[in-house]
Amino acid sequence: MMTKEQILQALSNVEEPDLGKDLVTLNMVKDIEIDGNKVKFTVVLTTPACPLKDLIRSACVNAIHMLVSKEAEVEVVMTANVSSKRSGNGALPGVKNIIVVASGKGGVGKSTVAANLALALGLDGAKVGLMDADIYGPSVPIMFGARGERPMMVSVDGKGMIEPMEKYGIKFMSIGLLIEEREAVIWRGPMASSALRQFVTDVHWGELDYLVIDMPPGTGDIHLTLVQTVPITGAVIVTTPQDVALADAKKGMAMFMGKQINVPILGLVENMAYFTPAELPENKYYIFGKDGGRRLADEMDVPFLGQIPLVQSIREGGDYGTPIMASDDKVTRKAFLDIAGATARSIAMRNANIAPTKIVDIVV
Numbered sequence: 362m363m364t365k366e367q368i369l370q371a372l373s374n375v376e377e378p379d380l381g382k383d384l385v386t387l388n389m390v391k392d393i394e395i396d397g398n399k400v401k402f403t404v405v406l407t408t409p410a411c412p413l414k415d416l417i418r419s420a421c422v423n424a425i426h427m428l429v430s431k432e433a434e435v436e437v438v439m440t441a442n443v444s445s446k447r448s449g450n451g452a453l454p455g456v457k458n459i460i461v462v463a464s465g466k467g468g469v470g471k472s473t474v475a476a477n478l479a480l481a482l483g484l485d486g487a488k489v490g491l492m493d494a495d496i497y498g499p500s501v502p503i504m505f506g507a508r509g510e511r512p513m514m515v516s517v518d519g520k521g522m523i524e525p526m527e528k529y530g531i532k533f534m535s536i537g538l539l540i541e542e543r544e545a546v547i548w549r550g551p552m553a554s555s556a557l558r559q560f561v562t563d564v565h566w567g568e569l570d571y572l573v574i575d576m577p578p579g580t581g582d583i584h585l586t587l588v589q590t591v592p593i594t595g596a597v598i599v600t601t602p603q604d605v606a607l608a609d610a611k612k613g614m615a616m617f618m619g620k621q622i623n624v625p626i627l628g629l630v631e632n633m634a635y636f637t638p639a640e641l642p643e644n645k646y647y648i649f650g651k652d653g654g655r656r657l658a659d660e661m662d663v664p665f666l667g668q669i670p671l672v673q674s675i676r677e678g679g680d681y682g683t684p685i686m687a688s689d690d691k692v693t694r695k696a697f698l699d700i701a702g703a704t705a706r707s708i709a710m711r712n713a714n715i716a717p718t719k720i721v722d723i724v725v
Contacts, residue, residue, distance in 0.1 A: 363400055363429055365393045371428040372402075375420045378413055379706050380713050384421070392438075400425065401436040407709035408570075409441040409485035412702030443487060443570035444709050446717040447592065452561050455568040456490070458594040458708055460627065461587065463617070465609025467578035470632040471599045472500045473679055474669065474700075475575035478597070480686035481694075481701030483531050487570040490525065491533040492560055494587065495577040496553040497546050499537030505529070506682020512538055515565055522565040529687045534564050550582035557586050571708075580616040588622050592718040595627035595711055597666065597704060602631055602653030610654075614661055622721055626663040627707040629654055630700055634668035642692060645670075664707050667700040669693075 373385040384390050384404060393402040404421065406414060422435045445457035453459065462475035476491060483489035493501035502508050505528050512534065515524045525532040536546065536556055546553070566572060577583050587593070596617045600610035610629070617624040631654025635645040648671065658665035669675070672693055678685045685693050 363395050363398075363433065365395065367429045368393050368395070368400060368402065368425065371424040372421060374428065375417065375424050377407075377417070379710050380407075384417075398430070398432055399434045399436070400429075401438065403438040403440055406439060406441040407444040407712075408705040409443070409487045410482050410701050410705035411441065411709075412699070412706065414439050441486070444712040446594070446712045446715075448717070451720070452591045453566060453572065456566060456572045457570050458712075459572050459574065459591055460704070460708070461494075461574045461576050461593055461596045461617075461624070462599060463576040463584070463596055463613050464578060464599045464606075465580070465611065465613035466606060467498075469599050469601050469606050469610075470669070471578070472504065472575050473675060473684075474597070474599045474630055474632055475573055476501065476504050476679070476684050477686045477697040478701055478704065479531050479533075479571070479573040480529055480684055481697045482571050482573070482705065483529075484686070484698070484701075488568060489531045490566050490569045490572045491531055492564075492572060492574045493533070493535030493537065494557055494560070494574050494583055496536050496548070496556050496583065497577065499535040500679075501533055501535040501575065502537040502542075504679045504682065504684055505533060507533075507538065508542060508682075510538060517565050522563055524565055529684070532566065532569070534560055554582050554586035557583055558590055561587075561590050580613060584616065588624060588721045590720065592720050593624045594708060594718065595625040597627050598629045598663075599632055600629065600654050600657065601633045602647070602650040604650070604653065606649075607653050607657050610657060611661065614663065624718055625711050625715055626661070627704055627711065628664035628666035629658040629661075630666050630669065631655060632669045633671040636671045637692075639673065664703065666703040666707070667696060669696050669700070 372390050373383045375384050389405045391403040418437045421437050425433050425435050443457050464471045479489050479491040493499050513524045525534040600606045635647050655665050674690050675685050
């Protein structure tokens with residue numbers, strides 16, 4: 362007869378590759394059931410988007426066969442409890458991780474990456490929200506097919522709050538949902554910053570594993586207001602391979618990595634990495650240069666999360682209100698799924714190894 366002690370002893374030899382400790386020490390093994398020659402247990406991952414789940418499952422089965430019984434019938438149930446270093450106090454108490462998607466300049470596809478990253482993170486069951494913090498150029502309503510729609514008001518503990526819109530399984534909010542599309546937002550910095558604070562304090566985001574924030578270009582008022590309002594888990598930087606974009610992306614990273622702000626960089630995404638025509642899916646044309654984002658990640662010693670090709674279907678999806686992650690385009694979806702998996706891994710490692718980010722007090 363197998364025992365729970367034998368199972369735990371065997372699984373103590375299975376290491377979580379990112380965290381560098383075994384599953385038992387990390388308290389990731391739950392609900393062990395033994396029935397004769399059958400054993401069933403649950404492994405609680407740090408994220409539903411973990412790209413290593415199949416590797417961990419196989420390692421668990423092999424450990425039991427090698428160390429307990431070769432004839433054992435092993436069933437491994439994979440579930441997830443997203444890790445967090447947030448205390449739950451202050452603004453956004455129900456949000457476990459706050460991820461900013463930023464770039465040093467406009468036109469690099471940051472909003473496209475933010476929207477599809479949010480959708481990809483939510484694909485395996487994580488609760489995800491998307492905040493459009495680009496007050497002057499909101500694009501999320503167009504990308505989610507919500508042009509002209511308006512959010513509802515709800516009462517939460519006696520306080521009137523804005524209920525975010527929901528589509529494709531994620532919650533989203535944008536200034537574009539509150540004003541007419543033809544209207545320009547002609548506000549000075551303090552007014553834009555005030556609108557962002559309202560998105561944090563007056564929107565009922567509820568319980569979320571990840572809140573992805575699509576930041577405006579540059580390193581200005583909105584960025585400073587955000588880090589002064591909520592503790593950020595980490596930043597994802599988006600760039601294209603060309604030198605002019607890389608120079609600005611480097612400045613964006615430098616802002617977050619500076620001593621005053623000190624927000625961890627979760628990684629860098631190289632968007633529009635190459636052009637692939639639909640009729641020649643194996644061909645790659647490096648219109649904006651080759652591997653510039655990868656080189657910048659190496660130079661700045663930050664994780665390289667992956668490359669997104671320049672394909673027509675991504676542009677069409679954003680314009681028509683059906684992001685590529687909500688389509689059946691397998692090739693391009695895989696690129697975003699790989700980036701989401703790498704981002705989730707980076708968040709898990711950040712939460713395991715780095716102290717919580719604090720709200721910063723910046724004097725400028």
